[in-house]
Each structure stands twice: as C-alpha cells, then as structure tokens.
Amino acid sequence: MERIGVGVVGAGSIGIRAALAHLSLDDVQDRVHLAAVCDAVPGRAAAAADRFSVDSGYDSLDELLADPKVDLVTLGTPIGLHFEQGIAAIRAGKHVHFNKTMSVTAAEATQLIDEAKAHGVKINASPGQMVQPQNQAIRKLIQNGDLGKLAWAVVGAGFGNYHENEGVRGGNDLLSNVNPSWYWKKPGGGPLYDMTVYGLHTLTGILGPAKRVTAMSGISIPTREFRGEPFQTEADDNSFLLLDFGDSVFAFVYGAAHGRVEPGWGQPNFYGSRGTLEGTKLNGEPLQFPGHDDGLAAYSRGRHIHGAHLAMEETHVYEDIMQLIDLVQTGTPLYGTAEHARHVIEIFESGYRAAETGQAQTLTTTFEAVD
Ligand SMILES: NC(=O)c1ccc[n+]([C@@H]2O[C@H](COP(=O)([O-])OP(=O)(O)OC[C@H]3O[C@@H](n4cnc5c(N)ncnc54)[C@H](O)[C@@H]3O)[C@@H](O)[C@H]2O)c1
CATH class of the missing domain: 3.40.50.720 (NAD(P)-binding Rossmann-like Domain)
Structure with a gap:
C-alpha cells in the first residue's frame, strides 16, 4: 500500500x-x-x-x-x-x-x-456522523418501527462562546493567537454551517433526505469582541428551521446564539407513537447497540480511534480524514458522502432563503443513506 x-x-x-x-x-x-x-x-x-x-x-x-x-x-x-x-x-x-x-x-x-x-x-x-455505531443502531431501530409512527424530531446547537475560548486563541505565538472572527462573517459564518451541521448530518443520515424547509433567522448579538477588539456580527447567529420529511414527519433544527435542547449537538431526539429516543436514551434507558458497553464514549468511536488517539481532541475529524484515506487506499466506501454533505448544505441555504422570503422551500438534492 x-x-x-x-x-x-x-x-x-x-x-x-x-x-x-x-x-x-x-x-x-x-x-x-x-x-x-x-x-x-x-x-x-x-x-x-x-x-x-x-x-x-x-x-x-x-x-x-x-x-x-x-x-x-x-x-x-x-x-x-x-x-x-x-x-x-x-x-x-x-x-x-x-x-x-x-x-x-x-x-x-x-x-x-x-x-x-x-x-x-x-x-x-466532515462530520461523518453515520460512522458512529449508535447512529447506525438508531437508524435500524426507527426503520424497525420500535418508536411506532414517528411524529417529530429535534436537533441543533448553540454557538455560545465556544470559538472565542478555544485553546489556540488566547496565546501570543503564531500557533496560539488564531483569530476566530470569520465565524460571524459571510459567506460561511453562523452556527448552522459550523455546528448544526453535526446534528443535521445525523438526522438526515437516520431518516434519509428531507423534502421541504421553512425557517426564521436573524442576528441576536450584533457586536462581539475578541481579545478586547470589537467586531460586527455579519452572518445570522440565531437560525431556526422546520423540516418536512414526508408522511407528516417534521423536525425542528436550530443553530442558536446560545443554549440547546439536551443532548443536542450531534444527537437528535425522536418522538413516536410508541416510544421516545432522546440522544442515546430509549424511553429513558441507555440504548443497547453493538459496542455500547466497551467503556468508550460513543461519540468518539470510529474504525481508527485507538490507543493514543483516544485521549486526544477532535477524534471524529481524524476519523473522517482516515475514512477518505481508506477509500483512496482500499476502496472502502464512505459513510459520509459528498452527496450527503450537499443535501445538508441545501437545507441551510434553503433555510436562509425561506427566512428571507417567508416561503417554504422545496429541496431538490438527495443522497443514498448508508446502512
Ligand atoms: N474549531 C473547531 O472546534 C472546529 C472543529 C471541527 C471542525 N472545524 C472546522 O474547521 C474549519 C476551520 O476552523 P478553525 O476553527 O480551525 O478555524 P481557525 O480560524 O482556527 O483557523 C483557520 C486557519 O486558516 C488560515 N487561513 C485563512 N485563510 C487562508 C488561506 N487563504 N489559505 C491558507 N490558510 C488560510 C487562518 O490563518 C487560520 O490559521 C472550519 O470549517 C470549521 O467549521 C472547526
């Protein structure tokens, strides 16, 4: 090789x-x-x-x-x-x-x-959310009808002050004085593209492509500060989407200035006629899935995360890079395809358009969910 x-x-x-x-x-x-x-x-x-x-x-x-x-x-x-x-x-x-x-x-x-x-x-x-075993297990559980008729789901993240406070931002040398202000600028800024992208990959990886989106969005905190320097927020930092998956299955997906519905981030909550899945808790009890009891945080799992990697930060990003290296070197198919990423992007783009126009947007892209 x-x-x-x-x-x-x-x-x-x-x-x-x-x-x-x-x-x-x-x-x-x-x-x-x-x-x-x-x-x-x-x-x-x-x-x-x-x-x-x-x-x-x-x-x-x-x-x-x-x-x-x-x-x-x-x-x-x-x-x-x-x-x-x-x-x-x-x-x-x-x-x-x-x-x-x-x-x-x-x-x-x-x-x-x-x-x-x-x-x-x-x-x-990134993020290749469906490589994580709990998300594959949740997809099967919902397909098997364990929650009954699915009614709705919720997932999202709050920006908070996460990026201002990362370890690489507070020092004085070139590797620790990295300015994060682009996170609040257009194009590409705002919590949807950076944070909600986790939960929306998980949600669509589990349910498959969505059909329509409507939304409201705005700027909650117009002026921010990094190391004493003020700057203007130019990208929306407070965005709330409503998705239609067909068959009257709806999802509330948000990228908020602050706060979240627990557990949020990458793990949606699902509500059906016969049960509830909140994060990885099925009707209040920890979900059983292959590998769930090996003592590792489910979030950190992936094919390549072993040994010294386990104690490090950003293991999921390392996993996603190795997924691409696997594909190039051995032809192993990806869990997180570019087509899936495109569908998530279309939902954000269409969500902003819905918020601007007041009109629900029909989605046109699709992808093959991976089992
Ligand atoms: N920070 C996190 O926790 C985190 C986690 C996962 C993924 N990400 C993603 O990683 C990406 C980068 O985020 P970040 O937080 O590392 O940003 P950052 O601002 O910390 O770093 C970006 C770097 O890119 C450099 N850069 C800017 N323009 C460039 C150019 N034209 N050519 C080469 N280098 C250039 C900047 O100088 C800076 O060093 C984003 O897409 C973000 O969503 C970030």
Missing part, C-alpha cells in the same frame, strides 16, 4: 488539533505522512511544520498544491473559502477532505462533486 502524502491547509484550531496532532502519531505512519502545511498568516505554517515534523511549510495554498509529495489535502480554513480552495485542489489532482461544510451553496457542492469525478479524485466532508 502506497503511503499518502497529506497537505494540511490552514494551521488554525482544527488544522493543529485534528490533522497535525493525529496524523503525526506513530501508528499511522505506515499509511500516511505529513507532506506539507500552509497558512495565509506568514510564518504560521513554518511554525506548525516545525512543531509537528511536517516536510514543508508554505505561506500559500498555491505552493502546497504545486508540491508533488501532496496527494490529499485536508481543508482547515474558514468555510467561505472551502469551495474555491476545494476546486483548486481538485484541479491540481489532489483528493480533498473538507473540515465540515464543503461549500455555502448546493450548486457549489454539485460543482465540487462533478469536478472530482472528472479529475479522478475522491472527496468527503
């Missing part, structure tokens, strides 16, 4: 805590090597290359894409850049993993999918 040269684009929070931290461990070196890292802040990539023993550190994506040692890139840049950087990487013949939402519109996602096929490269986008 040929080792894959990975290029890490963006040495910010996820570039450092997921790609560089996990892919520099000994246990994956037979399959991958860190070929290059790049970042637009001068010197940040060189500092990251030094800390994680990466072959090359560049100040631009163009230099990284011109490096023949890079076979696959993982994009850890702001969401608004993913489309143009993804297209550039695909055209350079690189496989691409997107750290969460791979574009802002469904049309852009379609172009990424089409160009990847045309250039013979593979792409995937």
Whole structure:
C-alpha cells in the first residue's frame, strides 16, 4: 500500500488539533505522512511544520498544491473559502477532505462533486456522523418501527462562546493567537454551517433526505469582541428551521446564539407513537447497540480511534480524514458522502432563503443513506 502524502491547509484550531496532532502519531505512519502545511498568516505554517515534523511549510495554498509529495489535502480554513480552495485542489489532482461544510451553496457542492469525478479524485466532508455505531443502531431501530409512527424530531446547537475560548486563541505565538472572527462573517459564518451541521448530518443520515424547509433567522448579538477588539456580527447567529420529511414527519433544527435542547449537538431526539429516543436514551434507558458497553464514549468511536488517539481532541475529524484515506487506499466506501454533505448544505441555504422570503422551500438534492 502506497503511503499518502497529506497537505494540511490552514494551521488554525482544527488544522493543529485534528490533522497535525493525529496524523503525526506513530501508528499511522505506515499509511500516511505529513507532506506539507500552509497558512495565509506568514510564518504560521513554518511554525506548525516545525512543531509537528511536517516536510514543508508554505505561506500559500498555491505552493502546497504545486508540491508533488501532496496527494490529499485536508481543508482547515474558514468555510467561505472551502469551495474555491476545494476546486483548486481538485484541479491540481489532489483528493480533498473538507473540515465540515464543503461549500455555502448546493450548486457549489454539485460543482465540487462533478469536478472530482472528472479529475479522478475522491472527496468527503466532515462530520461523518453515520460512522458512529449508535447512529447506525438508531437508524435500524426507527426503520424497525420500535418508536411506532414517528411524529417529530429535534436537533441543533448553540454557538455560545465556544470559538472565542478555544485553546489556540488566547496565546501570543503564531500557533496560539488564531483569530476566530470569520465565524460571524459571510459567506460561511453562523452556527448552522459550523455546528448544526453535526446534528443535521445525523438526522438526515437516520431518516434519509428531507423534502421541504421553512425557517426564521436573524442576528441576536450584533457586536462581539475578541481579545478586547470589537467586531460586527455579519452572518445570522440565531437560525431556526422546520423540516418536512414526508408522511407528516417534521423536525425542528436550530443553530442558536446560545443554549440547546439536551443532548443536542450531534444527537437528535425522536418522538413516536410508541416510544421516545432522546440522544442515546430509549424511553429513558441507555440504548443497547453493538459496542455500547466497551467503556468508550460513543461519540468518539470510529474504525481508527485507538490507543493514543483516544485521549486526544477532535477524534471524529481524524476519523473522517482516515475514512477518505481508506477509500483512496482500499476502496472502502464512505459513510459520509459528498452527496450527503450537499443535501445538508441545501437545507441551510434553503433555510436562509425561506427566512428571507417567508416561503417554504422545496429541496431538490438527495443522497443514498448508508446502512
Ligand atoms: N474549531 C473547531 O472546534 C472546529 C472543529 C471541527 C471542525 N472545524 C472546522 O474547521 C474549519 C476551520 O476552523 P478553525 O476553527 O480551525 O478555524 P481557525 O480560524 O482556527 O483557523 C483557520 C486557519 O486558516 C488560515 N487561513 C485563512 N485563510 C487562508 C488561506 N487563504 N489559505 C491558507 N490558510 C488560510 C487562518 O490563518 C487560520 O490559521 C472550519 O470549517 C470549521 O467549521 C472547526
């Protein structure tokens, strides 16, 4: 098996805590090597290359894409850049993993999918929620009718002050002074594209594609602050969607400025005529599923999360990168396909349009849910 040269684009929070931290461990070196890292802040990539023993550190994506040692890139840049950087990487013949939402519109996602096929490269986008055993178990349970006739579901996340307080933001060197203000700017900012993306991948992975969406959305906190510097919130930070899955099954999906319906984040609650599933509790009792009792947090599980990885941050992102590496090296199918990611993007894009126009939007994309 040929080792894959990975290029890490963006040495910010996820570039450092997921790609560089996990892919520099000994246990994956037979399959991958860190070929290059790049970042637009001068010197940040060189500092990251030094800390994680990466072959090359560049100040631009163009230099990284011109490096023949890079076979696959993982994009850890702001969401608004993913489309143009993804297209550039695909055209350079690189496989691409997107750290969460791979574009802002469904049309852009379609172009990424089409160009990847045309250039013979593979792409995937985090979060690959359905790789987690509890989500596969929940899909089967609902298909088997264990909840009776499903009536509704709820899932979402609150932005809170999570990104302002991440460990890479409070220091004074190039690897710890990373400014997160893009999370509140257009295009690509707001809690839907960054956080609700977990729960909506899980919800649609379990129920399959949705049919329609309507929504309300706005800015709750117009001025924010990072390290004493005020900045304006330009992307909606408080968005509430209502989805129609057909057969009178509806779901409430939110990306709020603060707060959540427990457990929220990546695990929906489902309510049916014969039972309730809240997170991983079936009628109040822990759900039984293969591997549920092995002492690991269900959220952290995936095919590659063993040994030293278990105690680290952002294991799910590492898992998603390895899923793409599995596909490239062994042809193992993905749980989180680009088509699934596109459907989630279309729901967000259509949700914003519904909020602006007051009109429910019919969804046009679809995907094959993985069993
Ligand atoms: N922070 C998290 O907890 C987290 C977790 C999972 C996934 N993600 C996702 O990862 C992606 C990145 O988020 P983050 O929190 O790491 O952002 P970040 O702001 O911490 O880091 C982004 C990095 O990209 C660099 N960058 C900006 N423009 C660039 C360009 N043109 N070329 C190269 N580098 C450029 C910035 O200088 C910065 O170092 C987002 O899509 C986010 O949704 C973040």
